[in-house]
Amino acid sequence: MFIQQLRWSRKTTIGVSLVAAAVGLAALVAVLMTGTGGTTIREANAVIDTGNTAAASGTPKVDYMLDLRTGVTTPLPDPIIVSVANFGRSSHTKYAASRDGTRLAYVGFGDDENPQIFVTGTDGRAIRQLTHDAREAMSPAWSPDGTRIAYVGYGAKWTGNARHLYVVDVDTGVSARVTGATGDVWSPQFTRAGTSILYTGGTASSPVVMIVPAVGGRSRVSLEPDDGLNDTGNASLSPDGSLATFLASGWPKKEKHHCGPCRFVANADGTHRHVLGGECWGSSPAGTWSPDGRRIVCSDDINSIVVVDVATGKTARVAEGQSAIWLDRQTLLVDVA
Secondary structure, rough: OOOOOOOOOOOOOOOOOOOOOOOOOOHHHHHHOOOOOOOOOOHHHHHHHHOOOOOOOOOOOOOEEOOOOOOOEOOOOOHHHHHOOOOOOOOOOOOOOOOOOOEEEEEEEEOOEEEEEEEEEOOOOOOOOOOOOOOEEEEEEEEEEOOOOOOOOOOOOOOOOOOOOEEEEEOOOOOOOOOOOOOOOOEEEEEOOOEEEEEEEEEEOEEEEEEOOOOOOOOOEEEOOOOOEEEEEEEEOOOOOEEEEEEEOOOOOOOOOOOOEEEEEEEEEOOEEEEOOOOOOOOOOOOOEEOOOOOEEEEEEOEEEEEEOOOOOEEEEEEEEEEEEEEEEEEEEEEEE
């Protein structure tokens, strides 16, 4: 999931929310559905071990859950699929899961005919529209305690073209703006303690990773270009807060090739940066890291979902789709559009 926000020096412009293409508009759900579940990706378990087997064909044509242990795919419940199918194209993150994996926040077409944030259980019951942004609410990210959701939007009254970062109370639906009047924002993620929010700020041509108090206040740079890099973006922190992964472009001093862009892993303060192996580009910061912090999920440039072992750099193409997030340590939610 990622495109127009960040100009990288490669054939494809890759945005900081996802990677390689915008979210497509789904057609009739009945036509797109390929079944009610039980499709198996060939040797999915072996994929994780060997890192060299592409996902088999025959995966659902709608967004689905993938069990990495068995390779079984299960389409999301129909109520969620129908709601998401009414949502148009966007370069922003579409899904986020609560820390316990039982609740989803997603972007659907609201009652005001604008993209809005909805919440529901993973069973598709009790769907509720949470935001009422004047133009669009995008890129949801849950707080660790599940009481708040950060998102990118324009506010209750659309007064300009700049996006800002908001936090909405899940129980009351009341939103509060937390970023200032300048710049633009993408890709939010709460920190481990839930007291701050990491996001990509700056401009489309010169992005930089920022951090801001979750209650609002002054933003500061968290991961800045350095060591030969021209920009930073699409960043997320590991579950324990010790590591960060991000996209950057330029000529990293410790590498022998140009990054346009490359995915890096570093300490949370940006030190000890190194390129992560494989074609691992954009990700959803709200769901990049596995709960145990050992793997990340991202997308490559051929419509594949890639899982990377952070310690070894070993990669595995495990599914077809535009992006994915972790629901638990062995389950991915795959966005096929």
